[in-house]
């Protein structure tokens with residue numbers, strides 16, 4: 178007879194593994210199925226963690242080459258040992274994927290290895306990756322957390338060697354001379370930055386007339402200027418019509434997004450980074466009647482339940498930003514819902530961060546969104562050049578911008594470009610979560626000298642009373 182669980186989670190990414198751990202904490206008999214061979218999903222294996230490891234290594238190289246001398250630190254000739262850099266990244270990944278396995282054991286989550294298919298409500302089969310016999314399991318609740326996959330261009334075949342997605346861009350064996358990145362979104366700019374810092378000439382081709390669409394427009398323009406200053410070239414309003422594969426280098430053909438003006442670019446590596454799509458292959462959703470929307474996402478209600486009772490979905494495979502922390506929060510929430518609790522996620526308070534230098538971080542509404550909604554707002558802006566810690570650190574590019582409701586002073590959005598923006602934004606996510614006003618943030622004592630004082634000053638600037646600018 179098939180073993181029966183209270184909960185079976187399909188997929189062990191940040192959504193799935195967190196859901197499994199939380200369900201087990203709540204006393205539910207839980208299993209998590211993963212076909213990759215290691216736990217942690219896209220994020221730990223080929224996403225957030227390896228990309229951040231390489232961003233840090235390449236940032237250190239850039240700092241040592243350009244910034245140390247300003248601090249009176251002399252270096253000899255610097256060299257990149259790419260193989261060591263990649264090995265360090267792999268070790269970081271291994272530490273965390275192994276860490277999730279440890280957490281499963283600690284919380285008594287059963288780890289089922291293989292590809293899951295839902296054969297009927299409450300029933301799944303698992304095909305092990307070694308081709309062995311299928312096993313069947315039953316579960317009162319099934320959580321689909323199968324994540325997302327790379328979107329490819331119809332006329333560009335990804336080989337993960339010289340025409341790569343983010344996955345191949347994390348394992349290049351040599352630094353490319355010329356890297357063409359297709360798509361000026363988060364992946365293109367983070368991984369483009371890694372390889373530019375290590376010595377590649379980087380050109381980013383973007384279909385739209387701006388980079389990072391969706392980001393507050395002012396910030397996006399300043400971000401583009403900052404990257405251009407570092408040597409990244411942009412071809413905006415441009416589409417790639419094909420990549421002709423040569424032995425040593427490739428020819429990337431482009432034309433204007435509206436058509437016409439054909440041009441070509443030389444590249445020894447091409448990175449395709451035009452977005453990700455929900456992944457539901459082989460799950461058997463169509464056969465059991467689970468509804469999918471026009472963009473391939475699994476449809477759910479506010480309780481994350483699909484149209485089939487007892488089948489839930491979370492993370493990249495459903496609507497919303499494709500972010501690890503969004504998936505994690507949904508993982509906790511769905512487990513608590515299954516256990517009879519009433520959790521809540523505030524989708525207005527989900528921060529998003531681009532881990533370049535300068536870092537870029539946002540939470541809540543952009544100016545464009547507020548204008549569109551007809552909401553009147555005040556802006557408080559404070560530059561890092563007026564923040565003593567940023568100047569002492571020698572890294573004072575950028576600013577903090579807070580958008581607060583004109584009538585109530587409630588913080589509606591916050592956008593930061595500059596040092597440690599990704600860490601600084603947490604305070605403003607908390608402000609939005611607690612419906613704080615800009616005055617609340619301004620009245621909170623911020624330690625001196627810290628970068629966080631720029632947040633306090635921006636909050637004061639909402640009422641035109643910043644002290645230091």
Ligand code: FAD
Pocket residue numbers: 187188189190191192193194210211212213217218219220221223224225226228291292293294322323324325343344364456458459460491492493494499500501502503504532
């Ligand atoms: P995933 O992490 O995609 O996990 C789904 C898992 O399900 C996979 O391991 C897959 O093998 C498994 N699976 C699929 N189908 C089956 C099946 N039938 N049976 C068994 N297993 C199955 N987000 C951030 O917040 N911060 C970042 O810095 C960041 N950096 C990123 C960098 C890159 C290069 C990429 C590609 C993504 C990055 N992301 C980042 C996005 C982040 O990785 C995703 O939002 C997150 O991983 C989504 O989690 P998930 O659990 O929904 O899905």
Ligand code: NAI
Pocket residue numbers: 330359360361362363364365367382383384385388389390415416417450451452453498499500529530531532
């Ligand atoms: P994205 O959606 O961020 O950016 C894709 C870009 O490609 C857009 O600017 C889009 O206009 C452009 N584009 C689309 N089609 C194109 C075409 N044919 N030619 C030229 N440009 C084209 O997607 P990306 O960068 O691939 O990232 C995927 C997801 O991964 C994102 O949703 C993001 O949330 C997540 N991610 C998050 C990170 C973080 O939080 N720091 C880091 C990396 C990824």
